[in-house]
Amino acid sequence: MQQIILFLIKNKTGLVFIILMTIALGLTFQAHTYHNSKLVSSANFLTGSVLGTSENIYQYFDLKTQNEILFEENETLRRQLLNLTLAEDTLKTDLEFITDTLYSIKKAKVVSNYYDKVDNFLLIKGGEKDSIREDLGVISSKGIVGIVQDVSQEFSRVISILNTNTSINAKLKKTYHFGTLTWDGKDPNILSLIDVPRSAPVQKGDTITTGGRSLVFPENVPIGVISDFELNENIGYYSISVKLFNDMTNLKHVYVIENTRKEEAYELLNPEQP
Structure with a gap:
């Protein structure tokens, strides 16, 4: 526990930056339709690619x-x-x-x-x-x-x-x-x-x-x-x-x-x- 606290104290500046950046991006995507649609589109593309690859692997092993x-x-x-x-x-x-x-x-x-x-x-x-x-x-x-x-x-x-x-x-x-x-x-x-x-x-x-x-x-x-x-x-x-x-x-x-x-x-x- 002590090691975790020391790690947070040591890297507090970087952690605060990441938290603030995450909040800022979230607010930006919520406030702007264009950015939100791009995020959803990218997520759909990534999900579709993963599912497509999984389906191809399944079909390959199902060929027999x-x-x-x-x-x-x-x-x-x-x-x-x-x-x-x-x-x-x-x-x-x-x-x-x-x-x-x-x-x-x-x-x-x-x-x-x-x-x-x-x-x-x-x-x-x-x-x-x-x-x-x-x-x-x-x-x-x-x-x-x-x-x-x-x-x-x-x-x-x-x-x-x-x-x-x-x-x-x-x-x-x-x-x-x-x-x-x-x-x-x-x-x-x-x-x-x-x-x-x-x-x-x-x-x-x-x-x-x-x-x-x-x-x-x-x-x-x-x-x-x-x-x-x-x-x-x-x-x-x-x-x-x-x-x-x-x-x-x-x-x-x-x-x-x-x-x-x-x-x-x-x-x-x-x-x-x-």
Whole structure:
């Protein structure tokens, strides 16, 4: 207490000046509208800046939650989109039946992704407990990713489209000419579409999608665009370079697609012999 009294006595001149200055400024702002408005405006600006910065910080740390919400919404929207065009006809024969099957979709996160080898794989978080099984298709928001090869309770191993052992039915979107999508083990951004007949009107920039002639991927899942092509005159088929929509080196979220009528389709395509 004594130290406080000594401090006040020692600095009494400065303290009196500060008190009188504060009183004078207060009276000035109260008496003059212009000065008062400037003070309020400055206070509002400072408060707004602090609140704005706080809101930006909150939004930054809330991004993970918001991304999860959007991911779940995308899962629902993609399920609806996949099945929207599949309900026009209820039953057809042979391969046409497959394009009318219904698909379910499950979201999953990429744990690891290999793309710099000849035969690449992904590991995703989601396994048997999530009803993920072998031979299910995997896509992202931009296109195809691969096919589930093996599963455990918590995780799944996905054979990537960047794998020389992978072959996927694909087509020219605008003409419905079909071919087989493969990878030569070189550029992770470029795949090859082979066995497209010479009658197909191939052009650079044309979109390539899944053909739908399989039990893994539905029809018209995006793959990429034609970046180059060459006609082999000897066999009469094109060899087409396809630039992927997907950046296979940067995958975080994917969707696992299940054909809910796969077993029924298998029975139709492979009837038991008497």
